[in-house]
Amino acid sequence: MTLEQLTELTEDPKNFLNRCKHYEQRIKLKQKQIQHYRDLEYSVTATIKEASAYTRTVSSKIENCSTAIIVMEEDIQKEIEQIKRDRLLIQEAINLLDNEDLRQILEARYIYEMKWEEIALLLEHSYRWTLRLHGKALKNISQKAKEAILSHI
Structure with missing residues (x-):
């Protein structure tokens, strides 16, 4: 871990441990948007059969939806990484924690959600x-991060 990350862990361990949650929420929102665009794409292709005179505008709508889906899927991949x-x-x-119970609590909460x-x-x-025990684990992890910072200096 870098000194900056250790400092962040020292100052607000709960926020540090929750850092994945924000990405996961954004991914879920993007997945909903992708589904919305797919539904739109499907409804537009259904109208192509009904009104072949408007194929240019319909095909551009499909293209716009497809482009938006591709961009969002690329964003999701970056966020997954x-x-x-x-x-x-x-x-x-x-x-960093020595106590197995405290490690298990933090892993269960922040890794396995x-x-x-x-x-x-x-x-x-x-x-x-x-x-x-969770409160104790947060205090201990903050203390261990402080010790790690001091050992780097």
Whole structure:
């Protein structure tokens, strides 16, 4: 990890660990837009059969939809690559912790995107205890990042 990433982890560990979530939300929105364009494309091709006199405008609409879909799919691929890089960073940050339970909580929450109830069941802890351990894990990971920064200097 770079010093900048370690500093970010020290200052706001929860935000650092949540960095993939933003990309995933954007990907879902783009997928909905792609589906919208595909539906539009389909409805436009259906009208081609009905009105062959307007093929120029209809074909340009199809072309515009296809172009928009291609651009969005390329954006999604770039964001997926960014998610992969960020997941490796998150795993590297989680590996700073010595305590296995704390690592498991952070992995379950930030890598596997499990709900708190699922994490509590997995670790056989109560819901409240799981949340307390999560808070402890965030404090510990922040402290470990500070130690890593000091060892770089």
